[in-house]
Amino acid sequence: MIASAAALEKNFLALLAEFTAGDPMRQGVLWTNLSRREISRRLSEMGTPASRHVVRKLLKKHGLGQRKACKKKSMGVHPDRNAQFENIARFKASSVARGEPVLSIDTKKKELIGNFAREGQTHTQAQVQTLDHDFPSAGQGKLIPHGLYDLARNEGYLHLNTSTETSELCCDSIARWWERHGSKHYPHARRLLMLCDGGGSNASNRHVFKEALQHLADRLGLEIRIAHYPPYCSKHNPIEHRLFAHVTRACQGVTFHTVEIARQFMAKAKTAAGLKVTAEVLGGVYVKGKKVAADFLANMRIVFDEHLPRWNYRAVPANG
Numbered sequence: 001m002i003a004s005a006a007a008l009e010k011n012f013l014a015l016l017a018e019f020t021a022g023d024p025m026r027q028g029v030l031w032t033n034l035s036r037r038e039i040s041r042r043l044s045e046m047g048t049p050a051s052r053h054v055v056r057k058l059l060k061k062h063g064l065g066q067r068k069a070c071k072k073k074s075m076g077v078h079p080d081r082n083a084q085f086e087n088i089a090r091f092k093a094s095s096v097a098r099g100e101p102v103l104s105i106d107t108k109k110k111e112l113i114g115n116f117a118r119e120g121q122t123h124t125q126a127q128v129q130t131l132d133h134d135f136p137s138a139g140q141g142k143l144i145p146h147g148l149y150d151l152a153r154n155e156g157y158l159h160l161n162t163s164t165e166t167s168e169l170c171c172d173s174i175a176r177w178w179e180r181h182g183s184k185h186y187p188h189a190r191r192l193l194m195l196c197d198g199g200g201s202n203a204s205n206r207h208v209f210k211e212a213l214q215h216l217a218d219r220l221g222l223e224i225r226i227a228h229y230p231p232y233c234s235k236h237n238p239i240e241h242r243l244f245a246h247v248t249r250a251c252q253g254v255t256f257h258t259v260e261i262a263r264q265f266m267a268k269a270k271t272a273a274g275l276k277v278t279a280e281v282l283g284g285v286y287v288k289g290k291k292v293a294a295d296f297l298a299n300m301r302i303v304f305d306e307h308l309p310r311w312n313y314r315a316v317p318a319n320g
Helices: 002-018 036-045 052-061 081-097 167-185 207-220 238-250 259-266
Strands: 020-022 030-032 102-107 142-150 155-161 191-196 223-228 276-281 302-304 312-315
Touching (some): 002 052, 036 052, 081 191, 081 223, 081 312, 102 167, 102 238, 142 238, 142 259, 155 167, 155 238, 155 259, 167 191, 167 207, 207 223, 207 302, 207 312, 238 259, 259 276
Parallel strands (some): 102 191, 155 276, 191 223
Antiparallel strands (some): 102 142, 142 155
């Protein structure tokens, strides 16, 4: 038995030597891309049979395991990163003290509408069969879920559109929230604080977003303060982990045959902490490539902060 165990372990180590990877920056961090079933089969071919249970023990003994890569390493650190986080903390504290809304906004991952497979599992009475290729042309379009998360009330709002992600869509989504929900929850508010990333439909370096924001301020009669998270810091945007993660979990394994099915499942997201989610379809057709009006820069009522103005500014309504 001793010789057999020794031979098994020798073959095991020889096998994994060819299929083991390591981290060049961290000594001792190893992993293998072979499954326990595959290791067991190869060991049998080498004359030392071992069950998957035995293989699992050998893997554990030598510190090898199956792990999923975690996106935790930032691609870079902006020199003004900490200063902007301090700004955001100050803006939030001030808005909460005044009883004014603080919204975290972003666009969730776009989804294909049609008979396409999605990650996750569901309980079904029969096998679910979907198309074997995710060709957009085989579906009914692409779903764009623009989200808003109310930090004080722990409420999420998703507005679903099927055209194109633009600054106009972003601002229409905010307007829909204010007109149907925000104005009731914050009847005395005169200002909104919006926390967002620096790219996409609310890009910090695009005049088209600022023009849409100016129209939004005029439409709502509210001053809208924007605070962008620094580059490489989108994971700190509250909506990512307080709303989107739970919406993803609620929709795992569900085939989005229609926009209505997607809406129903997204609205079911909840947490033990009391998260409530409202999902609505936002009609309208949005077109990319629009340019700002010729006189926008000359008549712009966007007020930039003296400190870090590229990330912190306010849209002031005409009657403000």
